[in-house]
Amino acid sequence: QVQLKETxxxxxxxxxxxxxxxxxxxxxxxxxxxxxxxxxxxxxxxWMGAMWNGGGxxxxxxxxxxxxxxxxxxxxxxxxxxxxxxxxxxxKYFCARHTTVDPYFDYWGQGVMVTVSS
Amino acid sequence: DIQMTxxxxxxxxxxxxxxxxxxxxxxxxxxxLAWYQQKPGKSPQxxxxxxxxxxxxxxxxxxGSGSGTQYSLKINSLQSEDxxxxxxxxxxxxxxxxxxxxxxxx
Numbered sequence: 639q640v641q642l643k644e645t646x647x648x649x650x651x652x653x654x655x656x657x658x659x660x661x662x663x664x665x666x667x668x669x670x671x672x673x674x675x676x677x678x679x680x681x682x683x684x685w686m687g688a689m690w691n692g693g694g695x696x697x698x699x700x701x702x703x704x705x706x707x708x709x710x711x712x713x714x715x716x717x718x719x720x721x722x723x724x725x726x727x728x729x730k731y732f733c734a735r736h737t738t739v740d741p742y743f744d745y746w747g748q749g750v751m752v753t754v755s756s
Numbered sequence: 757d758i759q760m761t762x763x764x765x766x767x768x769x770x771x772x773x774x775x776x777x778x779x780x781x782x783x784x785x786x787x788x789l790a791w792y793q794q795k796p797g798k799s800p801q802x803x804x805x806x807x808x809x810x811x812x813x814x815x816x817x818x819x820g821s822g823s824g825t826q827y828s829l830k831i832n833s834l835q836s837e838d839x840x841x842x843x844x845x846x847x848x849x850x851x852x853x854x855x856x857x858x859x860x861x862x
Contacts, residue, residue, distance in 0.1 A: 744802050
């Protein structure tokens, strides 16, 4: 069955770099797109960026200068890397999939809660 | 960016009641709209896509409607398991979400 699972640190120091891995199963990264979405505690959802099935990427302009998304199709993994973390980057980070034909998020990972500590 | 304005921010309703949540887009999104349900500590779950199509396995008491810039999610005969937050999301352009509606039981 379709699964996405995020793994990453619970705590990141101020100004440091966040690295999160999304490991997927039940589908191919060359067929489906995988996106990153985050949610600060008690707040709404914010789209961060996408890894397209063809290997291209797109980013929310709010993050573009410090966000990088990549993948390893042989391991069915998509990676998020964001530098210069601030306290307002404290959030739950989700990966989610969609297709280009049906561009809504039909499956989500359980998310990883990351706290940025000073 | 397309802005999504969702209302109300919170809602209190009784079991069996019908509730409606609204979402307004800053420009025409041509029915490129999804609704998600999120329970505390969990990830969002897709309810409705293409503004009015029910996702597989979602109870028929949920329905979506709208066009252009105005969309709504209706829950008929509210059940206790419907207590959750609800978010709209447009995908006509790069994804943006509404601010969410927290639904509680009265």
